[in-house]
Amino acid sequence: xxxxxxxTGTSRKEEPKIRRTVHxxxxxxxxxxxxxxxxxxxxxxxxxxxxxxxxxxxNVDDPxxxxxxxxxxxxxxxxxxxxxxxSDPRVQTYILAWRSMFPxxxxxxxxxxx
Numbered sequence: 001x002x003x004x005x006x007x008t009g010t011s012r013k014e015e016p017k018i019r020r021t022v023h024x025x026x027x028x029x030x031x032x033x034x035x036x037x038x039x040x041x042x043x044x045x046x047x048x049x050x051x052x053x054x055x056x057x058x059n060v061d062d063p064x065x066x067x068x069x070x071x072x073x074x075x076x077x078x079x080x081x082x083x084x085x086x087s088d089p090r091v092q093t094y095i096l097a098w099r100s101m102f103p104x105x106x107x108x109x110x111x112x113x114x
Contacts, residue, residue, distance in 0.1 A: 001045075014065060014075045015075045015077060016075075016077060017033070017073040017089050017111065017112055018073065018074050018076050018112070019071070019072075019073050019108075020071070020072055020073075020074055020110055020111065020112060021069065021070070021071045021110070021111045021112075021113075022069070022070040022071075022072075022108065022109070022110050022111075023067050023068070023069055023078070023107075023108070023109045023111070024044045024067065024070070024106055024108055025065070025066070025067050025107040025108075025109075026065075026066055026068075026104065026105075026106045027064050027066070027104050027106070028066055028101075029064045030064070030065055033102070036056065037068070038074065038101075039056055039068060040056050042054065042068070042094070051072065051073065052070055052071065052072040053069050053070070053071045053072070054069070054071075055068070056066065056068050056069075057069060065080075089098065092105040
């Protein structure tokens, strides 16, 4: 069944997107190549929601500090309800894995382009 236009005149298949950039900041003392590879392999988790670009940055002055940057275009309805996304079992599994890997705090910031 084809989806018709919504009240705003846009097709449901063409829901407006919102550009977001997430920074996950964490410290990983004694990071091994395997740990870095595991962090980099998280890109598919983000891509299951949207076409995401993921980068892992390492501080040149303190190699134990990292920032994982995720840039994505989320459907407006999903972005407006991030709690719904956070409660997804796949996201919960990923968060538990992060917490087990990083004993210290992980800072998460979400940015928008202005």
